[in-house]
Amino acid sequence: MTDEPDLRENPSQTAGPYLHIGCTPNQAGIDQVFPGDLMRAGAREDLPELQNVTIQVLDGQGEAVRDAMVEAWVAPYGYWCRSVYDEALDAFAVEVPKPGFETGEQGEMSAPHVMLWVVARGINLGLLTRMYFADDDHASDEVLNRVDKERRNTLIAECTENGYAFDIHLQGDQETVFFDL
Amino acid sequence: MTSEDLFRPRDRKWHPQEKTPPYKSSIYRSPNKPLLYLSSLAGDTRGPVFGHDLIGELDNDLVRNFAQSGGAPIGPRIVIHGRVLDENGNPVPNTLIEIWQANAAGKYRHRNDDYLAPLDPNFGGCGRTLTSGSGHYEFFTVQPGAYPWPNHENAWRPMHVHFSVFGHAFAQRLITQMYFEGDPLIPLCPIVNTLQDPNAIDQLTARLDMNRAVSMDHLAYRFDIILRGRNSTLFENRLEGN
Numbered sequence: 001m002t003d004e005p006d007l008r009e010n011p012s013q014t015a016g017p018y019l020h021i022g023c024t025p026n027q028a029g030i031d032q033v034f035p036g037d038l039m040r041a042g043a044r045e046d047l048p049e050l051q052n053v054t055i056q057v058l059d060g061q062g063e064a065v066r067d068a069m070v071e072a073w074v075a076p077y078g079y080w081c082r083s084v085y086d087e088a089l090d091a092f093a094v095e096v097p098k099p100g101f102e103t104g105e106q107g108e109m110s111a112p113h114v115m116l117w118v119v120a121r122g123i124n125l126g127l128l129t130r131m132y133f134a135d136d137d138h139a140s141d142e143v144l145n146r147v148d149k150e151r152r153n154t155l156i157a158e159c160t161e162n163g164y165a166f167d168i169h170l171q172g173d174q175e176t177v178f179f180d181l
Numbered sequence: 182m183t184s185e186d187l188f189r190p191r192d193r194k195w196h197p198q199e200k201t202p203p204y205k206s207s208i209y210r211s212p213n214k215p216l217l218y219l220s221s222l223a224g225d226t227r228g229p230v231f232g233h234d235l236i237g238e239l240d241n242d243l244v245r246n247f248a249q250s251g252g253a254p255i256g257p258r259i260v261i262h263g264r265v266l267d268e269n270g271n272p273v274p275n276t277l278i279e280i281w282q283a284n285a286a287g288k289y290r291h292r293n294d295d296y297l298a299p300l301d302p303n304f305g306g307c308g309r310t311l312t313s314g315s316g317h318y319e320f321f322t323v324q325p326g327a328y329p330w331p332n333h334e335n336a337w338r339p340m341h342v343h344f345s346v347f348g349h350a351f352a353q354r355l356i357t358q359m360y361f362e363g364d365p366l367i368p369l370c371p372i373v374n375t376l377q378d379p380n381a382i383d384q385l386t387a388r389l390d391m392n393r394a395v396s397m398d399h400l401a402y403r404f405d406i407i408l409r410g411r412n413s414t415l416f417e418n419r420l421e422g423n
Contacts, residue, residue: 005189005268005269005410006268006269006270007266007267007268007269007270007407007410008192008195008268008380008381008384008407009191009192009195009196009268009355009407009408009409009410010355010357010384010385010406010407010408011195011196011197011357011376011378011381011384011385012196012197012355012356012357013197013343013356013357013358013372013373013375013376013385014204014206014207014356014358014372014375015343015345015356016343016358017291017293018281018289018291018293018294018343019281019343019345019356020291021281021289021290021291021305021306021307022279022280022281022306022307022308022309022343022345023279023281023345025281025305025307028290028291028292029290029292030247030290030305030306030307032247032305033239033240033246033247033305033307033308034237034240034307034309035237038231038235038277038279038309041229041230041231042229042230059209059210060208060209060210060211060213061209063209065210067293071354073228073229073351075227075351078227078229078230079229080228080229080351115351117351117354119356120210121206121210122204122205122206122207122208122209122210122211123199123207123210123211124196124197124198124199124201124204124207124211124375125191125196125197125199126354126355126356127212143219146217147217170209170210170211170212171209171210171211171212171213172213175212175213175214176212177214177217178212178216178217179216179217179218179219180190180191180193180216180217180218180219181188181191181219181220181352
């Protein structure tokens with residue numbers, strides 16, 4: 001028996017270079033339409049302390065992808081946030097609550113991680129990846145263990161003085177592992 | 182979580198490939214290595230929730246939400262409307278849609294847009310709304326113009342509106358573009374042609390909808406948005422021993 005859906009998902013198209021107009025209009029200088037940009041959801045007082053993460057998005061030639069947008073989803077807390085390029089920082093900045101270790105329905109272990117979604121001019125379908133944290137023990141993480149050993153480090157944010165740093169390489173020798181979810 | 186939470190895997194032949202060289206920006210911004218398939222459970226089957234208090238009265242009215250007192254944007258006045266459904270035909274209520282577009286001259290209100298066409302002092306180009314309980318949405322706007330872009334000699338984008346849709350699960354998150362029925366630039370565009378299947382292009386092409394047009398006021402275009410659906414049927418079949 002086949003499982004043909006009644007309908008098909010709308011196919012994706014690139015977000016293009018002007019996504020800021022729609023997603024962060026105030027930061028794009030269109031400041032009279034919405035009172036503020038929609039930058040996060042699910043923030044609550046009882047969340048763990050938010051961690052600063054500085055993210056670089058780099059293309060296959062090592063150039064910064066400054067017209068991208070990065071969204072973070074922290075499933076256990078229903079916490080979502082987004083970030084566009086911050087000129088002063090020369091990077092993307094997100095603040096996320098760091099989740100704990102979890103055990104899934106079938107006993108699969110997962111280390112603390114955040115899901116990241118990257119869209120930009122030239123990205124035809126938003127790219128999904130996971131960001132883990134360098135100061136955790138990932139040895140039992142079911143998903144990381146499915147990733148080639150030499151590429152696991154592409155999913156792990158480094159500790160810095162005031163938080164974490166994570167590089168997303170869209171392409172190249174250090175290409176980040178992206179997921180088909 | 183139960184088996185019914187699983188989303189159908191994305192059909193990667195229906196969506197554009199990552200690397201589509203005729204669309205030059207994709208060449209260095211696309212992974213070379215294959216994606217790693219994870220069950221949608223791994224990405225969680227929920228997503229951010231936005232309340233109606235987020236949405237202002239004019240947020241879905243691009244004709245008025247940037248216009249100066251007494252002014253109005255130039256261009257054909259249109260309503261874009263439709264429903265957000267999942268692949269199983271279920272409406273997706275209370276989900277956030279964000280749109281952005283060029284003005285009627287094909288110019289974006291963005292510092293990186295250097296096309297010589299003028300800005301419209303009465304047009305910002307952004308809107309947002311939450312779908313109704315039955316998944317309906319509508320935007321009031323002006324039809325955007327086509328515009329040139331530097332992809333190749335004499336490259337022009339067809340008229341289009343960008344859509345960002347959240348759905349109810351992060352696995353449903355989608356950004357896409359809506360085109361206009363009858364636009365002769367559609368088949369010439371390398372971004373449109375990242376889609377291999379003519380039916381996929383057709384699904385992104387809004388239809389003129391005279392039933393919703395209002396005499397002496399505005400035309401209307403219908404654009405339904407389908408998000409990924411859950412795959413419970415397949416799971417049940419497997420349980421039956423197929």
